[in-house]
Amino acid sequence: MKIGIVGCGQFSGVFADLWHIHPEVDQVWVTDVIADRADKLVERYRFAGTYNSVEEMLASDVDAVCLFTQRWTHGPLTVQALEAGKHVYAAVPMAVSADEIAAIIEAVQRTGLIYMMGETSYYNPAVIWGRREAAKGAFGRLFYAEGDYVHDMDNGFYSAYQYSGGDDWKATASYPPMLYPTHAVGGVLGAWPTHAVSASCTGVVDDRGDRVFDREVSMFDNDFSNMSALFELADGGVMRTNEFRRVGHPNQGAHESRFRYYGTNGVMEQGTLGATFTTRDTIADISDQFVTGSGQSDEDAEDALADVDPALRDSFVSGCAPVHDRTRLPSSYAGAHNGHEGAHHFLADDFVRAIKHRQHPPLNAWIAARMNLPGIVAFDSARRNGERLPIVDHGDCPTPVVDTEQPW
Numbered sequence: 001m002k003i004g005i006v007g008c009g010q011f012s013g014v015f016a017d018l019w020h021i022h023p024e025v026d027q028v029w030v031t032d033v034i035a036d037r038a039d040k041l042v043e044r045y046r047f048a049g050t051y052n053s054v055e056e057m058l059a060s061d062v063d064a065v066c067l068f069t070q071r072w073t074h075g076p077l078t079v080q081a082l083e084a085g086k087h088v089y090a091a092v093p094m095a096v097s098a099d100e101i102a103a104i105i106e107a108v109q110r111t112g113l114i115y116m117m118g119e120t121s122y123y124n125p126a127v128i129w130g131r132r133e134a135a136k137g138a139f140g141r142l143f144y145a146e147g148d149y150v151h152d153m154d155n156g157f158y159s160a161y162q163y164s165g166g167d168d169w170k171a172t173a174s175y176p177p178m179l180y181p182t183h184a185v186g187g188v189l190g191a192w193p194t195h196a197v198s199a200s201c202t203g204v205v206d207d208r209g210d211r212v213f214d215r216e217v218s219m220f221d222n223d224f225s226n227m228s229a230l231f232e233l234a235d236g237g238v239m240r241t242n243e244f245r246r247v248g249h250p251n252q253g254a255h256e257s258r259f260r261y262y263g264t265n266g267v268m269e270q271g272t273l274g275a276t277f278t279t280r281d282t283i284a285d286i287s288d289q290f291v292t293g294s295g296q297s298d299e300d301a302e303d304a305l306a307d308v309d310p311a312l313r314d315s316f317v318s319g320c321a322p323v324h325d326r327t328r329l330p331s332s333y334a335g336a337h338n339g340h341e342g343a344h345h346f347l348a349d350d351f352v353r354a355i356k357h358r359q360h361p362p363l364n365a366w367i368a369a370r371m372n373l374p375g376i377v378a379f380d381s382a383r384r385n386g387e388r389l390p391i392v393d394h395g396d397c398p399t400p401v402v403d404t405e406q407p408w
């Protein structure tokens with residue numbers, strides 16, 4: 001298959017290269033509105049070539065496009081690509097409004113094409129562990145869970161937004177924390193198969209005074225830099241999510257996404273460094289299950305991003321953890337650069353499997369909607385002083401999901 005990458009900024013290269021070395025992928029093509037970035041990526045990884053625009057790429061014979069454009073651009077580009085007959089992989093988030101999400105689901109249903117959202121927390125070691133233990137019943141009845149995405153603006157996001165937004169970067173750096181909910185919500189729902197039905201959220205108005213979270217400057221009319229939301233779940237449980245951007249927290253050597261699952265028989269609590277699993281009469285330190293190996297670094301990518309976001313740079317060198325089952329992956333991924341606590345290999349492989357078997361991936365449009373809509377509604381709630389608001393549900397994926405457990 002031929003894969004086209006849209007957006008050659010900070011994040012796309014490492015994923016594009018994983019598709020490039022996948023045995024089922026013949027060619028990788030790229031495009032960026034800043035042509036120089038596309039040229040450099042082709043040169044660095046020896047990809048097939050560039051297209052001058054996304055329209056040119058959509059008119060070509062690529063089978064699938066993978067969106068790595070700015071956070072607020074994915075909804076319309078996804079529908080445009082599906083309408084052009086292409087399968088779509090989109091980096092998170094899926095979209096920034098309920099209407100955009102409904103339009104994607106409608107287009108996926110109508111075209112029968114594959115859509116996948118690349119939510120890294122789905123293959124976060126703590127979430128894989130939680131998913132397995134929940135399926136075994138180790139928690140008893142799950143009734144409460146927490147997911148946090150803790151990424152301080154001073155730890156890399158200023159430079160990342162400057163690289164991304166150019167002269168107008170302050171207008172974009174105010175991106176509302178709750179419109180990036182998937183690293184927190186996705187890790188809860190990735191282990192606990194339910195969905196949110198209502199939300200109440202409170203935002204902390206930023207007081208730095210540097211016009212980054214300033215409603216007059218913000219293209220999102222946003223001045224919240226930290227947000228906390230409480231969600232009612234369909235099975236009667238409760239989920240709490242924190243999205244923090246002004247927080248005294250390191251970006252290296254610490255879990256940036258952290259999860260805690262509370263059941264009637266067992267509790268898993270993960271913090272910045274370690275994790276425990278407790279029952280009524282046992283306490284187990286399970287931290288070592290979630291420690292990722294050093295993996296292989298991608299030195300070219302690291303050099304290219306040396307002045308950008310150190311958190312992102314660090315993500316290129318992390319390998320897998322003991323809970324990751326690598327036997328399903330193609331042998332060409334052994335020793336390949338990885339990232340986000342071992343998630344990249346599994347996400348890249350899931351998308352190829354879904355296209356090959358023409359079956360929706362685990363992170364399909366319906367699941368992606370359940371990981372995104374809670375944040376969109378929570379942001380509305382925060383702007384309405386915490387009013388509890390209902391969350392629409394688009395239901396389960398209507399057809400069987402592709403088997404990702406079998407080796408190739």
Ligand SMILES: NC(=O)c1ccc[n+]([C@@H]2O[C@H](COP(=O)([O-])OP(=O)(O)OC[C@H]3O[C@@H](n4cnc5c(N)ncnc54)[C@H](O)[C@@H]3O)[C@@H](O)[C@H]2O)c1
Binds near residue numbers: 007008010
């Ligand atoms: N853990 C994760 O899942 C994770 C981590 C980092 C980034 N991301 C996501 O990856 C995406 C990309 O992030 P990034 O940091 O690389 O962003 P970036 O701003 O560095 O790169 C985006 C690139 O897309 C290009 N672009 C924008 N619109 C385009 C269009 N219509 N056609 C062609 N090119 C276009 C821009 O010129 C830019 O080079 C974001 O959506 C972000 O949310 C996810």
